[in-house]
Amino acid sequence: MSGWPHHHLIDLARFSREDFATVLGLAQRFRTLPVSGGRKLPALQGRLVTTLFFEPSTRTRSSFELAARRLSADVQSFTPSSSSLSKGETLLDTVLTYVAMGADVLVVRHRCTGVPARLVHHLRTLGIRASVLNGGDGLHSHPSQGLLDLLTLARHFNPGDPGPRALEGRRIALVGDVLHSRVARSNLWALTACGADVVLCGPPTLVPDLFRRFVEAPPPGQQEDPVARRGRIEVCRTLEEALPGADAVMTLRLQKERMRQHLLSSLESYHRCFGLTHARLRLCGGSAPVPVLHPGPVNRGVEMSGALLSDPEHSLVDEQVLNGVPVRMALLYLLAASEVAQGAALDQSSLNPSSSRP
Template structure:
């Protein structure tokens, strides 16, 4: 398909064709990354600005490497040493990087909606810069969900990863759903594929908007492929893939859990718990990981079960695909 999306802010309105375009493009870049020379000139002369107003290791490094693999020039922003400490606004910071020639801006912020607000303002100014949401508050994290999607699809069919492979597959997402922007983006992408997505978390770590979802299919709500459990066992039963999420203690302002030990006892992913799943089950985690809390160390390091290292590898390919598609959209001409 012809890519027309200038910004990637959310997966809520992504079409199946767009998902498949990202998967196919990322698969081609995975092949590039397997070569001795892991670089192509597709964004040569373009400038990618990484504006991370919130701390990040994996996402920021992955986007920077993706831009360099595409031969783009990169500008990296660090909030702690920026003019924000002198009172400059976030929007003025973005305009400064725009004046430096940025063609694409990758934006991460602890407040939901910041990338969207910047995109709206720059669109109103008539600027052709593309904005990519690298995580905004508890809203969404599109690129993480897309690399998770590629990881799962490529596990099923490494040659031709595509959305249709996930129809009727059971995928369990376990952990801190409340504070997870990754979970929200994954819900959009995985249910769009026709997969059965089962969320499992303590009641205190489930968002209020999921209260209407139940364990049985519902026809009176928009998404009948989503199920919610307060216990982990029903979510894991016959699951093809299990994604466990980090407990985001830095965002927990209230006393939401008795203890980490009790959380692991009831919701931690262990070998014994995986016996409930499909025999060929695979485990994912978006990272960073609290070993021994969300998942045991032996599972993390077991390459027969864990796809965590593959998620990191696929992150560069997916972000190359997104930057490439945005950088070459006809709406940027």
């Protein structure tokens, strides 16, 4: 982790290929360490991780808190319904309250785009060193999900060395509501950085043509792209066009409000056109089983059939959930331990399990 350059994690557009390699390598290491029961890693002992989820979450929040505890960090959980927000306290004052309590890392999830980035700006202005880790903001970014998806695919393609090179030259299909998906945006930055070509598939209302150019320029406020050469992005309108040659397929969750916004006629018609089944997966070709991913929660019979979701030969959904913990352990370690570990190799003693509970 020598030279880790990021004090905050807002999106993956700022990640170099070396950054992806660092996270995947560390997550793979955490995944193989025995940390069950009372055996914890003392890496973040004395550090405080605060989860501020202003939006409902099951997998992300639970895995961040479990990841922090496995690293021996103390954990604070924020719940909006029982907070002073109901009394008129601002979001910033809420965050500053937890900073005053000693939070080292703030994992922030919010339904509005840009909230974590604005918090970073305020903390920098005030000279506060706490790190902000984006747990998902609006339609913008979900970096830890993009990274755990990347690890899941890398482990599938090259279990012995699940780094960025495992994705080079791969064709990955993303099917569904790309327009409203922060997961899709994070995956576009991650997959193309590792040399994968991405084909986006869905109706024009959910997959606008402008996504062909999504990674061609850095986002506002970023001077240049840290990746010299990215994979390509293609847009297709049918599964028959998108799936041939695909090495993996990720489906994206549909939301019922899209029908109220007249972006879909019905969930049934969507499944007839874009729902993934065993029969449609055969369009990919090849002799090896093609892996299927989904960030969850899955609408069975909409994004994919229940039979495909439950098929261990194809479905990597449970593997994604499993990989969420080591990936988030890696991110918390890189942010919270950076003050004491920058410029040094990984501290062997901090990454050896302890037999006592923190």
